[in-house]
Amino acid sequence: MDLYFLELFFSGLTRGGIYTLIALGYTMVYGIIGLINFAHGEIYMIAAFIGLTFAGIFSILQFSLISILLIAVFFAMLFSAAYGYTIEKTAYKPLRQASRLAPLISAIGMSIFLREYVILAQTPDFLAFPMLFGDLELPEFMMDFIQPTETIIILVSFFLVGILLLFIKHTKTGKAMRAISQDREMAMLLGVNSDKIISFTFMVGSLLAAFGAILISAHIGQINYNIGFIIGIKAFTAAVLGGIGSIPGAALGGLTLGLIESFATGYISSDYEDVFAFGILVLILIFKPAGFLGKKEHKKV
Amino acid sequence: MTNHPVLSVHKISMRFGGLNALNKVSLQVFPREIAALIGPNGAGKTTFFNCVTGIYKPSGGYIELNGPDLRPKRINGLKPNLITRSGLARTFQNIRLFENMSVLENVMVGCHCRTTSNFLNAIIQTSSFKKEEQGVIEKSYELLKLVGLQGSANLSAKNLPYAEQRSLEIARALATEPRLLLLDEPAAGMNPQETTKLDQLIMKIRERFNLAVLLIEHDMKLVMRISDKVFVMAQGEKIAEGTPGEIQNNPRVIKAYLGEEVDVVS
Amino acid sequence: MKLRIIHSLIITFWFMLLCFPLVVLKIDYLEKSIRFRWINLFLTGLCVFFISLLWRYFLSRRRKYFLRLPEHFFDLHQSRLIRSKPFLFIFSLVFLSLPLILPNYHTSILITAMIYVVLGLGLNIVVGLAGLLDLGYAAFFAIGGYSFALLNHYFGFGFWASLPIAASLACLGGVLLGIPVLRLRGDYLAIVTLGFGEIIRLILENWEAFTKGPSGIPDLPKPGLFGIQLDFYSSTIYLYYLLILCMLAAILVTKRLSYSKTGRAWVALREDEIAAQSMGIDTTKTKLTAFGIGAFWAGIVGAFFASKNSFVDPSSFTFHESAIILSIVVLGGMGSILGVILATMILVLLPEYLRFLESYRMLIFGAIMVIMMVFRPEGLVKSVRQQYDFKNLK
Numbered sequence: 001m002d003l004y005f006l007e008l009f010f011s012g013l014t015r016g017g018i019y020t021l022i023a024l025g026y027t028m029v030y031g032i033i034g035l036i037n038f039a040h041g042e043i044y045m046i047a048a049f050i051g052l053t054f055a056g057i058f059s060i061l062q063f064s065l066i067s068i069l070l071i072a073v074f075f076a077m078l079f080s081a082a083y084g085y086t087i088e089k090t091a092y093k094p095l096r097q098a099s100r101l102a103p104l105i106s107a108i109g110m111s112i113f114l115r116e117y118v119i120l121a122q123t124p125d126f127l128a129f130p131m132l133f134g135d136l137e138l139p140e141f142m143m144d145f146i147q148p149t150e151t152i153i154i155l156v157s158f159f160l161v162g163i164l165l166l167f168i169k170h171t172k173t174g175k176a177m178r179a180i181s182q183d184r185e186m187a188m189l190l191g192v193n194s195d196k197i198i199s200f201t202f203m204v205g206s207l208l209a210a211f212g213a214i215l216i217s218a219h220i221g222q223i224n225y226n227i228g229f230i231i232g233i234k235a236f237t238a239a240v241l242g243g244i245g246s247i248p249g250a251a252l253g254g255l256t257l258g259l260i261e262s263f264a265t266g267y268i269s270s271d272y273e274d275v276f277a278f279g280i281l282v283l284i285l286i287f288k289p290a291g292f293l294g295k296k297e298h299k300k301v
Numbered sequence: 302m303t304n305h306p307v308l309s310v311h312k313i314s315m316r317f318g319g320l321n322a323l324n325k326v327s328l329q330v331f332p333r334e335i336a337a338l339i340g341p342n343g344a345g346k347t348t349f350f351n352c353v354t355g356i357y358k359p360s361g362g363y364i365e366l367n368g369p370d371l372r373p374k375r376i377n378g379l380k381p382n383l384i385t386r387s388g389l390a391r392t393f394q395n396i397r398l399f400e401n402m403s404v405l406e407n408v409m410v411g412c413h414c415r416t417t418s419n420f421l422n423a424i425i426q427t428s429s430f431k432k433e434e435q436g437v438i439e440k441s442y443e444l445l446k447l448v449g450l451q452g453s454a455n456l457s458a459k460n461l462p463y464a465e466q467r468s469l470e471i472a473r474a475l476a477t478e479p480r481l482l483l484l485d486e487p488a489a490g491m492n493p494q495e496t497t498k499l500d501q502l503i504m505k506i507r508e509r510f511n512l513a514v515l516l517i518e519h520d521m522k523l524v525m526r527i528s529d530k531v532f533v534m535a536q537g538e539k540i541a542e543g544t545p546g547e548i549q550n551n552p553r554v555i556k557a558y559l560g561e562e563v564d565v566v567s
Numbered sequence: 568m569k570l571r572i573i574h575s576l577i578i579t580f581w582f583m584l585l586c587f588p589l590v591v592l593k594i595d596y597l598e599k600s601i602r603f604r605w606i607n608l609f610l611t612g613l614c615v616f617f618i619s620l621l622w623r624y625f626l627s628r629r630r631k632y633f634l635r636l637p638e639h640f641f642d643l644h645q646s647r648l649i650r651s652k653p654f655l656f657i658f659s660l661v662f663l664s665l666p667l668i669l670p671n672y673h674t675s676i677l678i679t680a681m682i683y684v685v686l687g688l689g690l691n692i693v694v695g696l697a698g699l700l701d702l703g704y705a706a707f708f709a710i711g712g713y714s715f716a717l718l719n720h721y722f723g724f725g726f727w728a729s730l731p732i733a734a735s736l737a738c739l740g741g742v743l744l745g746i747p748v749l750r751l752r753g754d755y756l757a758i759v760t761l762g763f764g765e766i767i768r769l770i771l772e773n774w775e776a777f778t779k780g781p782s783g784i785p786d787l788p789k790p791g792l793f794g795i796q797l798d799f800y801s802s803t804i805y806l807y808y809l810l811i812l813c814m815l816a817a818i819l820v821t822k823r824l825s826y827s828k829t830g831r832a833w834v835a836l837r838e839d840e841i842a843a844q845s846m847g848i849d850t851t852k853t854k855l856t857a858f859g860i861g862a863f864w865a866g867i868v869g870a871f872f873a874s875k876n877s878f879v880d881p882s883s884f885t886f887h888e889s890a891i892i893l894s895i896v897v898l899g900g901m902g903s904i905l906g907v908i909l910a911t912m913i914l915v916l917l918p919e920y921l922r923f924l925e926s927y928r929m930l931i932f933g934a935i936m937v938i939m940m941v942f943r944p945e946g947l948v949k950s951v952r953q954q955y956d957f958k959n960l961k
Contacts, residue, residue: 034754035754036754036757036758046589049588049589050588050589052594053588053589053592053594054588055596056594056595056596056601057594057601059596060594060596060599060600060601075588079585079588082584082585083585086581086582086585090937091937091940091941094626094941095940095941098940098944099944100753100754101698101700101753102940102944104700104753104754104757105700105893105897105936105939105940106936106937106940108702108890108893108936109894109932109933109934109935109936109937109940110933110936110937111933112890112929112930112932112933112936113930113933113934113937114933115929115933116927116929116930116933117589117930118589120926120927120930121586121589121590121607122589122593128596128597130596229886233758233761233762233765236758240755240758271773272769272773274765274769275769275770275773278762278763278765278766278769279762279766281758281759281762282747282759282762282763282766285748285751285755285758285759286747286748286750286751286759289751289755354845356841356844356845380844380849381841381844381845382844382845382846382847382848382849382850385845385846385847386847390845390846391845393842393845397839397841397842398839398842399834399835399838399839399842399843400838400839401834401838401952402831402834402835402838402952403952403953403954403955405955406831406834406952406953409831410831410832410835410843410846410848411846411847413828413831413832413846413847413848414846414847414848415847416828418828419829420824420827420828420829420856420860423823423824423827423828423829423830424820424823424824426823430827434827434828437828438955442957451957454955454957455954455955457952473846474846476846477846477847
């Protein structure tokens with residue numbers, strides 16, 4: 001097979017893996033409280049900055065690359081979960097009873113706030129992110145079309161989606177999450193603590209985004225305050241494409257979007273990279289808002 | 302009564318996934334008739350209303366509305382607003398007022414489909430626009446008087462007490478100048494005095510506007526008191542039709558209601 | 568009270584912990600330097616402490632009915648002062664004479680503010696009245712600005728010849744965007760409009776052959792005045808008066824529409840789409856009118872904006888811009904004209920004069936959107952529906 005095709009294919013899978021990790025956060029939150037969590041992309045961005053900070057400290061302290069990677073991932077996950085929790089408590093929880101537009105506007109406000117916060121606290125410029133994967137080696141024939149870091153990203157994201165699916169399916173918390181997404185009031189009557197589950201969902205979504213953030217930042221090698229906005233919308237596109245609210249759908253949508261983008265930029269033009277994603281988003285919402293695996297909604301009268 | 306029904310529904314069906322919410326339901330409502338649609342919960346009454354008013358598209362059958370020229374007009378598949386324009390208006394089971402608009406404005410919205418001015422007229426404030434606007438205010442105020450809400454005209458609709466919200470829904474529906482008025486459980490949540498007032502109101506409306514009424518109701522006393530004809534539905538099908546007296550003695554109806562607490566008046 | 572303070576201290580501690588890696592540490596791993604900025608932590612902690620005290624206090628007030636703000640606390644519509652003739656007279660006199668007294672710099676700031684008022688009014692129709700959350704409103708602003716710029720650049724059109732075209736194209740853009748999104752629910756609509764706004768901006772940025780790309784289009788003329796040559800100073804003043812006219816027109820039109828059949832249909836749609844449709848309102852037409860008229864105003868001031876700066880480039884029309892306009896509508900009060908004016912003063916004029924706040928401007932915008940939604944979702948000025956008089960009807 002054509003090597004260029006394979007190269008694009010694997011870079012598409014890589015993108016798709018990252019989109020999936022972020023899309024999961026959107027889809028879980030939407031599934032549970034029906035809110036598009038606009039600030040999710042910013043959590044991803046903040047996780048990258050936190051990862052960079054800790055990676056920086058420990059690389060100055062001369063730790064080995066692999067331990068730096070693990071430490072960066074650990075702290076990024078820890079902090080982003082805390083951020084996710086705090087954001088939910090501050091900006092969304094007081095609005096549970098409000099009209100549909102209110103939490104959405106609040107989410108947009110939160111997203112703007114977080115971007116500016118990072119600009120003020122850190123920098124508006126690009127920062128270099130250490131190449132934490134070091135010099136990985138792959139068999140000679142593979143190096144022609146796939147980078148070592150790409151394999152890691154693809155494998156890790158598949159692994160995480162698998163874990164999440166198992167978690168949702170088999171644990172008590174996972175069942176409670178599904179119950180709340182079906183009918184929150186009923187679930188509460190049956191003794192599910194919905195506030196706890198909602199917080200938990202935000203935290204899990206943030207964890208996954210943090211994972212994605214470190215992986216991709218270490219792959220690309222630079223970050224700035226703006227990385228969350230575009231990738232957030234793309235991940236949201238992926239979630240919608242797969243059917244928002246559905247976890248396998250997020251993975252399917254993420255991979256599809258990643259591949260489409262990769263081939264479109266590879267074979268057509270890279271100038272309009274973002275236009276492809278937005279175009280898909282607009283088209284899918286207009287023509288098949290339920291996505292691949294989503295449920296069709298009935299008007300309730 | 303003439304031979305021409307205002308509304309005739311021919312074998313409409315509605316499926317939700319695997320569920321047959323309506324199965325070949327046919328019925329006819331004649332001018333100046335007060336007809337009631339009754340049946341146990343989940344019989345498909347509200348679904349029937351939603352099909353007739355265009356909110357759902359029935360999966361089979363057709364619906365005809367007879368115009369003033371006595372020419373039947375097919376209305377299934379039309380958008381709800383066009384159906385309303387053809388002379389069919391409704392109220393909702395779970396009150397759906399425009400809460401943050403004033404009581405009067407709620408009724409004025411109902412006049413929408415009977416006026417002709419557009420936004421350009423409004424910007425230039427043409428004299429025809431002003432005249433029409435004044436007409437709308439007067440007509441809406443008249444309707445509020447009819448249902449006894451003239452004193453609350455400038456209040457926000459959400460600040461009305463429950464029973465008055467129901468009356469406002471009726472006034473709003475009347476503003477569309479219907480020939481057939483569909484009322485979805487108009488007496489739900491009302492106390493006996495309020496219910497008595499309601500049936501006087503329904504009678505008054507028929508006299509005044511010469512229209513037919515089709516209502517869904519669980520309050521059997523009300524149904525038996527005011528309706529000329531009763532349709533009974535159960536599990537998505539029409540199981541009986543007749544005068545209130547006939548319905549009360551129909552064994553199929555009694556069977557359909559068994560196990561449910563409904564006070565059928567003897 | 569003591570409990571409250573303890574609670575706020577805990578929250579402060581939590582936030583300081585959250586902020587620590589970003590606010591205190593500044594790492595440069597290439598230079599191998601770590602800077603500790605402890606003072607930032609202290610300031611953040613202080614802010615968080617007071618904000619959390621206030622936050623919790625107001626939240627508890629929000630819950631308990633008897634401690635609520637009086638219903639008409641901010642209802643400036645009712646204010647006698649604002650409605651009284653002498654006040655209006657003096658106010659307009661001052662407003663009209665400002666550019667003659669103030670240096671050009673301030674006039675220019677006021678022009679910007681008025682551009683935002685008109686933008687706010689336009690978006691207010693879409694979001695505030697019709698309840699359609701549009702996150703790509705800056706796209707229509709861009710269409711207006713670029714229509715003028717391109718017409719001028721390629722065909723030598725002047726400002727007045729371009730203005731109607733710019734407005735019509737923006738209006739058309741609004742309707743064209745409206746058609747495919749008619750069936751979408753509120754939150755999906757928000758995302759699609761956001762996507763649409765970004766697509767327009769990306770096209771402007773990447774289609775270099777036509778739009779000159781990120782470098783923009785320079786040397787745009789100012790509006791002409793019957794062929795009289797104006798110097799920079801007087802042309803700014805001229806623009807100021809033109810924008811007053813434009814703003815008054817926008818206010819008048821919005822007001823008339825909002826209390827007409829069209830406006831009632833918009834609000835009905837916002838309140839309950841199914842009920843509106845069942846009452847005979849053509850939702851398609853109503854939504855498209857809202858999108859079209861909203862975009863129309865953006866197109867008009869887009870041309871003004873381009874002319875004022877003598878320059879356009881894509882960076883003026885980012886999501887940021889849409890967010891600013893949206894926060895004007897949200898802060899002012901959905902559906903309220905006076906609210907838009909007030910909010911523009913707070914959000915656009917105030918930061919211009921409080922320069923030390925400049926870098927915190929967007930941070931505060933974001934915070935305002937959250938705070939308004941939590942504590943006063945109806946905005947500073949609650950929009951009131953028209954009251955009718957029936958004395959002569961009885």
